[in-house]
Amino acid sequence: MDTATTPLALDQLRINGDRLWASLMELAQIGATAKGGVCRLALTDLDRQGRDLVTRWAREAGMTVTIDKIGNGFMRRPGRNNALPPIVTGSHIDTQPTGGKFDGNYGVLAGLEVVRTLNDHGIETEAPIEVAFWTNEEGSRFVPVMMGSGVFAKAFTLEHAYAATDTEGKTVKGELERIGYIGPQEPGDHPIGAYFETHIEQGPVLEDHDVTIGCVTGVLGIRWYDCTVTGMEAHAGPTPMALRRDALQVASRLMQEVVACAHRHPPHGRGTVGMVQVHPNSRNVIPGRVKFSIDLRNATDALCEAMDADIREVAARLAADSGLSIVIEPVSAYPAQPFDRECIEAVTRAAQKLGYSHMPAVSGAGHDAVYMARLAPAGMIFIPCKDGISHNEIEDAKPEHITAGCNVLLHAMLERAGVAS
Numbered sequence: 001m002d003t004a005t006t007p008l009a010l011d012q013l014r015i016n017g018d019r020l021w022a023s024l025m026e027l028a029q030i031g032a033t034a035k036g037g038v039c040r041l042a043l044t045d046l047d048r049q050g051r052d053l054v055t056r057w058a059r060e061a062g063m064t065v066t067i068d069k070i071g072n073g074f075m076r077r078p079g080r081n082n083a084l085p086p087i088v089t090g091s092h093i094d095t096q097p098t099g100g101k102f103d104g105n106y107g108v109l110a111g112l113e114v115v116r117t118l119n120d121h122g123i124e125t126e127a128p129i130e131v132a133f134w135t136n137e138e139g140s141r142f143v144p145v146m147m148g149s150g151v152f153a154k155a156f157t158l159e160h161a162y163a164a165t166d167t168e169g170k171t172v173k174g175e176l177e178r179i180g181y182i183g184p185q186e187p188g189d190h191p192i193g194a195y196f197e198t199h200i201e202q203g204p205v206l207e208d209h210d211v212t213i214g215c216v217t218g219v220l221g222i223r224w225y226d227c228t229v230t231g232m233e234a235h236a237g238p239t240p241m242a243l244r245r246d247a248l249q250v251a252s253r254l255m256q257e258v259v260a261c262a263h264r265h266p267p268h269g270r271g272t273v274g275m276v277q278v279h280p281n282s283r284n285v286i287p288g289r290v291k292f293s294i295d296l297r298n299a300t301d302a303l304c305e306a307m308d309a310d311i312r313e314v315a316a317r318l319a320a321d322s323g324l325s326i327v328i329e330p331v332s333a334y335p336a337q338p339f340d341r342e343c344i345e346a347v348t349r350a351a352q353k354l355g356y357s358h359m360p361a362v363s364g365a366g367h368d369a370v371y372m373a374r375l376a377p378a379g380m381i382f383i384p385c386k387d388g389i390s391h392n393e394i395e396d397a398k399p400e401h402i403t404a405g406c407n408v409l410l411h412a413m414l415e416r417a418g419v420a421s
Contacts, residue, residue, distance in 0.1 A: 008121050010123075010414065010419060011353065013117065013121065013123075013410065013411070013414075014117075014407055014410075015113050015114065015116075015117045015403065015406045015407055015410055016113065016116065016117060016120070017399060017400070017402065017403030017406070019113065019116065020109060020110065020113040020402060020403065020406055021399050021402060021403075023057070023109045023112065023113070024101055024102065024105060024106065024109055024402070025101070026053070027050060027053060027054070027093070027101075027105055027109065028101040028105070030046055030049045030050045030053065031046040031050070031095065033098070033393050035098075035393040035394065036101075036393055036394065037095075037098055037099055037100050037101070037392070037393025037394070037395065038095045038099050038100060038101055038105075038393075039095060039096075039097050039098065039099065040093065040094060040095045040099070041094060041095070041097065041138075041140060041141040042094035042135060042136035042137075042138065042140070042141050042142060042147075043071070043094075043135070043136065043141065043142070043172065043175035043176060043178075043179055043181075044141070044175075044179075045179065047093070047094055047179065048179035048180065048181065050093045050094075051073065051093065051133070051179075051181060054073075054075075054093060054108060054109075054112070054133060055073060055075065057112055058075035058112060058115075058131065061077070061112065061115050061116055061119060062077065062119065063075040063076055063077050063115060063131070064076045066183065066185055066190070067181055067182070067183025067184075067185070068152070068183050068184075068185040068186065068187045068189075068190065069158055069182055069183060069184070069185065069186060069187055070135050070147065070148050070151045070152070070158060070161055070172075070176070070187050071135040071148060071176050071181040071182065071183070072132060072133070072134050072135055072148040072149070072151075072152060072187065073132060073133045073181075074088075074130050074131075074132050074190060075111075075112070075115075075130060075131045075132070076128055076129075076130045077115045077118070077119075077125075077128060077129045077130070078128050079124065079125045079126055079127045079128040079129065079417065079420070080124055080125070080126050080420035081126055081127065081420075082128055084126065084127035084128065084193060085127065085191035085192060085193035085376075086127060086128040086129060086130040086191065086192065086193055087125075087127050087128070087129050087130070087193050087194050087195075087196075087413050087416045087417040088129075088130045088131070088132055088192050088193070088194070088195045088196075088372075088376075089107070089110070089111035089114065089129075089130075089131055089132070089195070089196045089197065089198065089409060089413060090107060090108055090111055090130075090131050090132030090133055090134065090195075090197065090368070091104045091105070091106070091107025091108050091132075091133070091134070091137070091197055091198070091199060091367070091368060092104035092105075092107075092108070092133060092134045092135075092136075092137035092138065092148075092368060093105050093108055093133050094135075094136055094137060094138050094140075094141075095138060095140075096138055096140050096391045097140055098391070098392060098393050099138070099391060099392075099393070099395070100390060100391075100392060100393060100394070100395025100396070101395065101396075102200045102385065102390075102395055102396075102397050102402075103199075103200060103202065103390050103391065103395060104137055104138070104199075106198060106199065106200060106383075106397070106402065106405070107197050107198045107199050108131060108132075108133050110198045110402075110405065110406040110409050111131030111132075111198075111409070112131055113406050114129070114131075114406065114409055114410045114413060115129060115131065117410060123419060124419070124420040125414065125417040125418060125419060125420060126417060126418030126419065126420050127193055127416075127417040127418060128417075129413060129417055132368075134146070134147075134148035134149045134152075134368045135147055135148030135176075135181075136148055136172070137149070137367075137368055141166045142161075142164040142165070142166055142172050143164060144156065144161075144164075145366060146366055146367070146368055146370065146371060147161050147164070147172070148187075148368075149368035149370075149371040149372060150371050151187045151188075152187045152188050152190070152371065152375075153188065153371035153372070153374050153375055154188060155371055155374075158187060162176075188375075192372065192375055192376040193376065193377075193416065193417075194340070194343060194376055194377045194378065194379075194416045195343075195369060195372040195373070195375075195376050195377070195378040195379075196343065196347070196369075196378070196379055196380070196381065196409055196412055196413060196416075197367055197368060197369040197372075197378075197379075197380045197381070198380070198381045198383070198405045198406065198408075198409045199363075199367060199380060199381070199382060199383075200382070200383055200384070200385040200390060200395070200397050201214055201361065201382040201383065201384055201385055201388065202364075202365050202385060202388070202390035202391070203364060203365075203388045203390075204387065204388025205361060205388075206359070206361065206382060206383070206384040207384040207385070207386070207387070207388060208388075209359060210357070211357045211358060211359045211384070212351075212356045212357045212358065212383065212384070212401055212404050213347075213351040213356045213357065213358040213359075213381060213382070213383065213404060213405065213408055214358070214359060214360075214361030214381070214382030214383070215344055215347045215348045215351065215358055215359070215360055215361060215379075215381070216339060216344070216347075216360075216361050216362065216363055216379065216380035216381065216382055217299075217338065217339060217344055217360050217361070217362055218299060218336060218337055218338035218339050218362055218363070219336065219337040219339075219362070219363040219364075219365075219366060219367065219369070219370050220268060220270065220297040220298060220299055220336060220362055220363065220364050221297060221298060221299070221300065221301050221303075221304040221333075221334060221335050221336030221337075222295070222296070222297050222304075222332075222333065222334040223294075223295075223296045223297070223304050223307070223308055223330070223333050224293065224294070224295055224330070224331040224332045224333070225293070225294040225296075225328050225329060225330055225331055226291060226292075226293060226294075226328075226329050226331055227251070227254065227291070227292050227293075227294050227315070227326065227327070227328045227329075228289065228290070228291045228325075228326070228327045228329075229247045229248075229250050229251040229254065229289070229290045229291075229324055229325070229326050230247060230288070230289050230324060230325040230326075230327075231244075231245035231246055231247035231250065231286075231287065231288050231289070231322075231324045232245040232247075232286070232288050233279075233280060233285050233286060233287070233288030234285070234286045234288075235284065235285065235286070236283075236284040236285060236286055237284065239286060244286055245286075245288075245322075245323070245324060246286050246287060247287045247288055247289050247290045247324060248278055248286075248287035248290050250290075250318055250322045250324050250326070251276075251290035251292060253318060254311075254314065254315055254318055254326065255273045255276075255292060257311065257314045257315075257318075258271040258272070258273050258294050258296070258311060259271045259272075259273075261296065261307055261310045261311050261314070262296070262297075262307070264310060265298055265303055265306060265307050265310070268297075268298050268299040268303075268362050269296075269297070269298050269303070269307060270295070270296065270297035270298070270364060271294075271295070271296055271297075271307070271311075272293075272294075272295040273292050273293060273294060273295075274293050274295060275292060275293040276290065276291075276292040276293075277290070277291045277292070278290050279291075293331075294311065294328070296308065296311065297364060298336070299336055299362055300336050300338075301335055301336050303336075304333075304336065311328070312328060315328055334366070337370045337373050337374075338373075339369070339373055339378050339379045339380065340373070340377035340378055340379060342377060343377050343378055343379030343412070343416075344379050346379065346412040346415045346416060347379050347380075347381050347408060347412050349411075349412075349415070350407075350408040350409075350410075350411035350412045350415070351408050353411060354404070354407050354408060354411065356404050356407075356408065361382050363380065363382070367380065379412070381405050381408050381409055381412070382405075383397060383401040383402065383404060383405040384397065384398070384401055385397045386398075
């Protein structure tokens with residue numbers, strides 16, 4: 001470990017933003033796409049190259065590296081009291097097929113930059129600090145999403161994850177073995193004192209408010225449904241308007257109510273119809289059946305249940321008024337995940353101390369921090385991304401925001417880890 005000491009008051013401690021940016025750009029070359037993005041799917045040769053680079057950087061920073069049986073990596077900087085559970089930060093380095101440079105990668109390399117900064121100034125923490133990278137967060141090659149952290153948190157079994165296959169029939173276990181990233185440690189047999197994750201927002205709220213730091217209070221709960229409206233197909237010409245049983249017209253009214261339902265449950269209500277199938281889907285036939293998706297989200301499980309009751313009541317009223325059958329079937333549900341109050345406050349205090357504009361934020365997307373919050377106090381730090389765009393090759397973030405988020409991470413982690421006297 002490089003412990004060349006530069007005396008500095010802790011309040012003045014800042015990360016090296018140029019070094020962090022350069023690391024992000026170097027990692028982004030592994031799987032770089034023509035449009036400036038990254039395609040580095042989980043457990044491919046490119047993922048192995050990314051893991052190899054990050055773990056090499058960690059070892060050069062004096063960290064030890066532990067890999068567990070699902071391929072999660074834990075890069076450890078010792079503390080004064082190594083009996084204490086480590087303060088952990090991290091994210092993932094796998095990407096979408098048309099991913100960007102920052103989603104996930106920023107959270108891992110921000111953690112590495114925290115360690116490099118502590119090394120630069122010879123600062124010893126009381127508790128150890130660890131940087132984690134989690135296997136297959138994106139779920140773009142293998143499902144379920146957030147696989148590594150999910151196995152770690154016992155949300156599903158290692159055997160279930162191992163058996164998952166990609167479109168070519170290759171298994172997670174086989175690909176982990178092939179790239180050399182099945183470690184000896186049982187997932188979950190790794191203590192965590194607290195967990196922080198730094199991430200681009202992947203939405204437009206911070207940019208819209210011209211705010212640098214989002215102090216994330218939790219992750220929205222999700223309810224997914226399939227809705228089927230059944231009427232009667234008929235010829236578009238001979239059938240008078242008053243005698244039609246047009247499934248699409250009734251379905252379109254309910255689709256609008258999905259959006260209205262979200263507006264009735266502010267400020268974090270979300271309502272989306274993203275997939276529609278019309279039968280028989282012919283230009284001159286009145287639609288007899290429409291099946292569409294409903295995606296409802298909100299900040300608490302109670303609010304998600306209220307939205308569920310709301311849309312079902314509207315559907316029942318539309319069915320009674322139209323005489324058509326409306327069936328809403330649950331597909332999947334993900335509970336809302338509030339973050340730890342003390343971790344949220346540590347992020348907020350760090351932003352205030354550093355002079356960054358900040359605001360409470362919620363995450364509408366899943367992150368590995370969701371599963372970590374089941375095991376230990378957890379929090380997240382958001383920074384803006386250009387136009388709120390992510391999962392896209394044009395995903396972008398400003399270097400000053402990248403630096404700001406990492407500075408907040410540094411001070412929040414120091415607050416939890418303590419500085420050895």
